[in-house]
Amino acid sequence: MRELFDRFGAGLGALFAALVAVWLAGLVLAPNLMMIDFALRPNLPPSALGGPEDGWTMGNIAYLAGEPVHRAIFFKTVWASALVTALTFVVCYPLAFWLAQRASPNQVALAILALTIPFWINEVLRTLAWYIILAYRGPLNEALMGLGLLSAPVRWFGDGGVLAGMVYAYILFMLFPIYNAIESLEKAQIEAARDLGASTARIHARIVIPHAKAGVATGCVFTFMLAAGSYVAPSLLGSPGSRWFTEIIYNWFFEGGDWNRGAAYALVLLVLCLAVVLLTLKLFRVNLADVAK
Amino acid sequence: MSQSVALIDVGMTFGAARAVGGVSFTVPGGEFFSILGPSGCGKTTILRMIAGFLEPTEGRVEIGGRDMAGLGPNQRPTAMIFQSLALFPLMSVRDNIAFGLEARGVDRKTRRAKADALLALIALEGYGERMPGELSGGQRQRVAIARALAVEPEVLLLDEPLSALDLKLRQHMRAELRALQRRTGVTFIYITHDQSEALAMSDRVAVMSAGVLQQVATPEALYANPATPFVAGFVGENNAFQGVVVDMGEGMAALDTRAGRLTGRAGPGLARGAMATLYVRPEALSADPGRRDADGNAVRATVERLDFEGAFALLHARREDGAPLVVSTPGARLAETPQPGAAALFGFSARDAVALPGAPDHA
Amino acid sequence: MRAALIPRALFALYLLAFFVYLFAPLAIMGAATFNDSRFPTVTPWRGTTLKWFEELWADRAMWRSLGTSMIVAAGVVAVALPAGTAAALVLTSLNARARGFLYALMVSPLLTPGVVIGIATLVLWRQLGVGGGVVLIVLAQSSFVIAYVMLMVAARLQRFDRAQEEAALGLGASKFMVFRRVLLPFLRPALIAAGFIAFLQSVENYNTTLFVRGLDTPLTVYIATKVRTGLTPAVNALGLILIVATVLGAAAFEVARRRRARNEG
Numbered sequence: 001m002r003e004l005f006d007r008f009g010a011g012l013g014a015l016f017a018a019l020v021a022v023w024l025a026g027l028v029l030a031p032n033l034m035m036i037d038f039a040l041r042p043n044l045p046p047s048a049l050g051g052p053e054d055g056w057t058m059g060n061i062a063y064l065a066g067e068p069v070h071r072a073i074f075f076k077t078v079w080a081s082a083l084v085t086a087l088t089f090v091v092c093y094p095l096a097f098w099l100a101q102r103a104s105p106n107q108v109a110l111a112i113l114a115l116t117i118p119f120w121i122n123e124v125l126r127t128l129a130w131y132i133i134l135a136y137r138g139p140l141n142e143a144l145m146g147l148g149l150l151s152a153p154v155r156w157f158g159d160g161g162v163l164a165g166m167v168y169a170y171i172l173f174m175l176f177p178i179y180n181a182i183e184s185l186e187k188a189q190i191e192a193a194r195d196l197g198a199s200t201a202r203i204h205a206r207i208v209i210p211h212a213k214a215g216v217a218t219g220c221v222f223t224f225m226l227a228a229g230s231y232v233a234p235s236l237l238g239s240p241g242s243r244w245f246t247e248i249i250y251n252w253f254f255e256g257g258d259w260n261r262g263a264a265y266a267l268v269l270l271v272l273c274l275a276v277v278l279l280t281l282k283l284f285r286v287n288l289a290d291v292a293k
Numbered sequence: 294m295s296q297s298v299a300l301i302d303v304g305m306t307f308g309a310a311r312a313v314g315g316v317s318f319t320v321p322g323g324e325f326f327s328i329l330g331p332s333g334c335g336k337t338t339i340l341r342m343i344a345g346f347l348e349p350t351e352g353r354v355e356i357g358g359r360d361m362a363g364l365g366p367n368q369r370p371t372a373m374i375f376q377s378l379a380l381f382p383l384m385s386v387r388d389n390i391a392f393g394l395e396a397r398g399v400d401r402k403t404r405r406a407k408a409d410a411l412l413a414l415i416a417l418e419g420y421g422e423r424m425p426g427e428l429s430g431g432q433r434q435r436v437a438i439a440r441a442l443a444v445e446p447e448v449l450l451l452d453e454p455l456s457a458l459d460l461k462l463r464q465h466m467r468a469e470l471r472a473l474q475r476r477t478g479v480t481f482i483y484i485t486h487d488q489s490e491a492l493a494m495s496d497r498v499a500v501m502s503a504g505v506l507q508q509v510a511t512p513e514a515l516y517a518n519p520a521t522p523f524v525a526g527f528v529g530e531n532n533a534f535q536g537v538v539v540d541m542g543e544g545m546a547a548l549d550t551r552a553g554r555l556t557g558r559a560g561p562g563l564a565r566g567a568m569a570t571l572y573v574r575p576e577a578l579s580a581d582p583g584r585r586d587a588d589g590n591a592v593r594a595t596v597e598r599l600d601f602e603g604a605f606a607l608l609h610a611r612r613e614d615g616a617p618l619v620v621s622t623p624g625a626r627l628a629e630t631p632q633p634g635a636a637a638l639f640g641f642s643a644r645d646a647v648a649l650p651g652a653p654d655h656a
Numbered sequence: 657m658r659a660a661l662i663p664r665a666l667f668a669l670y671l672l673a674f675f676v677y678l679f680a681p682l683a684i685m686g687a688a689t690f691n692d693s694r695f696p697t698v699t700p701w702r703g704t705t706l707k708w709f710e711e712l713w714a715d716r717a718m719w720r721s722l723g724t725s726m727i728v729a730a731g732v733v734a735v736a737l738p739a740g741t742a743a744a745l746v747l748t749s750l751n752a753r754a755r756g757f758l759y760a761l762m763v764s765p766l767l768t769p770g771v772v773i774g775i776a777t778l779v780l781w782r783q784l785g786v787g788g789g790v791v792l793i794v795l796a797q798s799s800f801v802i803a804y805v806m807l808m809v810a811a812r813l814q815r816f817d818r819a820q821e822e823a824a825l826g827l828g829a830s831k832f833m834v835f836r837r838v839l840l841p842f843l844r845p846a847l848i849a850a851g852f853i854a855f856l857q858s859v860e861n862y863n864t865t866l867f868v869r870g871l872d873t874p875l876t877v878y879i880a881t882k883v884r885t886g887l888t889p890a891v892n893a894l895g896l897i898l899i900v901a902t903v904l905g906a907a908a909f910e911v912a913r914r915r916r917a918r919n920e921g
Contacts, residue, residue, distance in 0.1 A: 032776050
């Protein structure tokens with residue numbers, strides 16, 4: 001800390017320190033601490049505040065564990081997010097590999113430009129685009145029927161639609177970390193392996209992926225977190241049978257009127273994401289410093 | 294007349310490491326003073342203590358007789374030229390030069406005029422609007438100097454400013470810096486690891502090794518009368534004969550070495566019976582019997598290799614005790630020198646040799 | 657070589673499918689803007705028209721929400737640039753251990769789901785008596801936008817030669833002058849880029865904004881509501897305009913960045 005004041009003088013140094021303190025304490029720590037506090041308190045009318053019932057309890061979380069519908073939705077969200085992560089990985093990996101090792105610099109520049117454009121557009125609009133495509137009488141059904149692959153239109157909204165929309169939304173978050181990681185692998189290693197007679201599958205499994213594991217871990221973690229915490233895609237592209245955990249949270253706040261319970265559910269979501277982060281880091285044997293954006 | 298700089302018993306300890314210890318010297322105002330030593334010897338640390346970027350952990354720094362303790366670099370009458378020059382890349386050459394004046398609140402018109410005058414001094418008129426990135430290495434050097442001179446410092450501190458330049462430019466800049474110092478009369482404190490540079494430019498040189506001040510003297514004195522084994526080995530080339538002092542008197546000393554009994558001038562700290570080393574410069578040795586001294590200083594060695602370098606030739610020979618012997622002889626006398634493979638007797642005058650206590654310093 | 661042809665053809669197919677998957681939705685959304693069909697679609701095509709643009713232009717709620725988004729974004733940029741810069745500068749001044757810890761704390765909002773940030777902010781300020789609205793949106797979005805600014809400024813800061821600061825001090829400049837005349841101009845490109853990114857992040861945010869908006873309606877919320885309650889291709893028109901504006905903006909940004917990189921050498 002002394003170096004801060006040595007370098008910038010007392011006035012500027014204090015200003016910088018204050019700004020950082022306000023940000024971290026006021027905008028990062030305090031809200032999260034308050035949310036935890038809310039999560040652990042029951043929802044009391046103003047008259048009962050400060051009374052005997054006003055204390056910390058696991059009641060709200062227990063409710064989630066006990067309520068079959070919400071519990072099912074929670075696990076469904078986890079499972080579906082994992083599925084989205086896996087799918088996105090499968091979709092992105094070949095392209096990431098090709099960009100990192102095979103493509104010419106021009107192709108790379110062009111591809112990255114092409115990839116970034118959809119992501120400059122906000123997710124609501126992107127999801128709207130899928131909403132149009134997946135409509136019952138929309139272009140996808142018409143195209144598939146025209147090609148003879150379908151005899152009658154399919155109701156895409158629901159699990160399928162949400163999946164398609166989410167994979168679409170999170171491609172870039174999976175692609176770039178993996179691309180960056182594979183790029184640092186020297187081409188000669190792959191050539192050496194091929195020279196020794198290794199099959200393509202083995203090369204990827206034993207050389208490329210282990211080298212890129214920090215990137216794969218980053219990509220998977222981000223995708224899972226974004227999927228689990230996603231709101232737009234499930235609400236626009238989903239059906240009553242494919243509700244998402246975030247929607248329940250929203251309802252607790254703005255329809256059920258129980259902010260405490262909503263906070264508790266949000267806390268559960270946060271803990272879930274944290275657990276996934278730590279688990280992935282441990283599984284891939286990567287440490288936090290490597291997960292640099 | 295520019296101010297003097299004095300270091301009184303200065304020491305600097307970083308954590309557990311003692312970078313510099315017990316350093317004292319005084320630079321009178323207007324002198325070109327160099328601090329010479331290999332990397333890691335502490336010369337940069339000393340310069341930064343004079344500039345005010347470091348506070349000594351022991352001793353004090355005085356400029357113009359005033360104790361500089363507690364004064365930051367922007368409060369001292371010094372200006373520093375960094376090894377990397379550190380020109381401000383986003384400011385024009387003129388704005389770079391005028392920066393110090395801007396810091397003092399000088400108005401724009403006066404600043405411009407002064408900067409232009411300095412541009413003329415460094416022969417870069419018309420370059421005011423250029424950006425540092427557009428200039429060559431030598432030009433950037435000169436802008437860095439002009440920038441420092443603009444604040445009219447009492448002491449100019451130069452941190453190996455020529456090390457990044459190529460040979461030709463370096464030699465040109467040496468002459469320019471010397472001339473500039475004479476012209477402005479500013480006290481220059483110049484640090485370098487290149488001893489020929491220090492010897493060529495300075496009024497006096499301080500030689501440092503491993504944080505300890507070895508000797509402060511004029512270049513000629515350093516060369517002829519090294520005070521410590523390190524100086525003897527670092528400044529110029531020297532042949533070293535290790536032995537024991539058997540006789541001393543009238544400022545001379547005789548050593549019993551493996552190459553025989555040799556005599557030379559007695560350096561400081563010699564004691565009869567103690568281990569000492571005799572240092573003889575290559576140009577003091579000669580194979581010509583007619584030029585050998587009545588003292589009988591002679592060393593037998595076998596010539597291994599002859600390097601003809603034009604103005605002089607370097608003979609690399611091997612002594613009887615296995616150590617190398619380097620002899621320098623004028624190029625014109627090449628025909629008279631022993632050829633590779635021949636064994637010869639090389640003599641030198643006792644006046645040309647210096648005996649110092651201890652073993653040679655190979656640091 | 658022949659054996660590699662099949663995977664090569666397969667890969668080409670994969671690339672094609674990938675980029676079709678990427679662009680088809682946007683293309684269709686754009687095309688649907690011109691279809692004279694109340695429900696946005698391209699099948700069936702009922703005739704080409706520009707009337708949805710007119711409907712968009714006349715939609716006062718849309719303009720209001722656009723204004724709200726602009727105000728919020730301006731607020732976020734005003735908060736995030738100084739705070740993010742301060743954060744980057746503070747980080748460089750710490751020892752390794754403190755730096756690691758603080759860095760993790762600063763980056764944590766980026767790893768937190770947007771809804772959680774929104775909820776946490778809402779809940780905290782409710783206790784302090786402040787309800788949802790523009791101010792709360794700025795506060796909630798700032799918590800992670802500042803982190804983005806910090807990362808961008810820190811990256812630029814890494815390339816700074818500290819000797820310049822020392823040179824300036826040695827020439828007699830006060831520490832404030834050194835900051836103002838030497839460091840800040842160096843950071844300028846990063847600050848401009850960060851401001852741009854901060855603005856975009858704010859305008860396009862939905863998850864967090866949804867919880868803290870109170871009765872105010874930024875653009876993203878407006879679009880989402882319209883989709884559910886009164887979807888017409890006017891929304892597509894808005895989307896198309898935003899896409900074109902973003903692409904042009906990104907192109908201009910890229911050109912400017914290339915030019916600056918060339919000048920700086």
